[in-house]
Amino acid sequence: AQSVAQPEDQVNVAEGNPLTVKCTYSVSGNPYLFWYVQYPNRGLQFLLKYITGDNLVKGSYGFEAEFNKSQTSFHLKKPSALVSDSALYFCAVRDGDYKLSFGAGTTVTVRA
Amino acid sequence: NAGVTQTPKFQVLKTGQSMTLQCAQDMNHNSMYWYRQDPGMGLRLIYYSASEGTTDKGEVPNGYNVSRLNKREFSLRLESAAPSQTSVYFCASEGTGTGVSGYTFGSGTRLTVV
Numbered sequence: 001a002q003s004v005a006q007p008e009d010q011v012n013v014a015e016g017n018p019l020t021v022k023c024t025y026s027v028s029g030n031p032y033l034f035w036y037v038q039y040p041n042r043g044l045q046f047l048l049k050y051i052t053g054d055n056l057v058k059g060s061y062g063f064e065a066e067f068n069k070s071q072t073s074f075h076l077k078k079p080s081a082l083v084s085d086s087a088l089y090f091c092a093v094r095d096g097d098y099k100l101s102f103g104a105g106t107t108v109t110v111r112a
Numbered sequence: 113n114a115g116v117t118q119t120p121k122f123q124v125l126k127t128g129q130s131m132t133l134q135c136a137q138d139m140n141h142n143s144m145y146w147y148r149q150d151p152g153m154g155l156r157l158i159y160y161s162a163s164e165g166t167t168d169k170g171e172v173p174n175g176y177n178v179s180r181l182n183k184r185e186f187s188l189r190l191e192s193a194a195p196s197q198t199s200v201y202f203c204a205s206e207g208t209g210t211g212v213s214g215y216t217f218g219s220g221t222r223l224t225v226v
Binding site: 034 | 116145147156160204217218219220
């Protein structure tokens with residue numbers, strides 16, 4: 001069965017500092033990996049995805065993620081965090097069928 | 113604007129009451145999904161429909177039924193609501209046939225069962 005784990009419930013960073021949100025995955029085949037962001041009282045918004053190809057994937061709002069097959073990780077990164085990046089972030093995985101499995105989510109707080 | 117529309121946005125039910133959550137997408141997507149979001153548990157798949165005319169159970173289907181009315185609409189029904197079904201419900205859709213594009217989510221329905 002496919003699954004993802006987000007080991008940190010919360011991440012706190014100062015504005016301007018690098019931001020990393022961790023995600024590890026488990027699938028039986030080749031993974032399709034996604035990051036979504038959720039702002040308060042809103043639906044989830046797609047940030048980026050890894051299907052195949054380059055291990056560094058660039059997405060919306062200056063975010064990027066690095067796929068590491070040997071460590072089965074797909075960490076989300078932003079070089080310089082903004083206060084407006086404060087939100088709930090979800091990692092998700094799919095291993096070939098249509099269904100996404102989501103992690104429990106990581107709350108990011110960026111302080112001014 | 114194109115996207116996924118969910119109604120209602122908020123609902124309070126008494127235990128044992130029934131209701132249907134509506135979802136419609138105007139992106140000509142084949143696949144549609146219903147998830148519930150609970151604190152600390154992420155999103156859990158209730159039911160999904162890979163294409164018009166097909167539906168399948170997800171991770172937590174008990175207490176729910178679905179209907180894929182046509183390609184645009186995918187409804188979720190609670191026949192006899194229970195307090196454990198208090199949650200935020202999200203509908204999502206995805207196009208297929210052009211690669212893996214990721215889901216588009218609706219804005220959610222916040223349901224409270226008292």
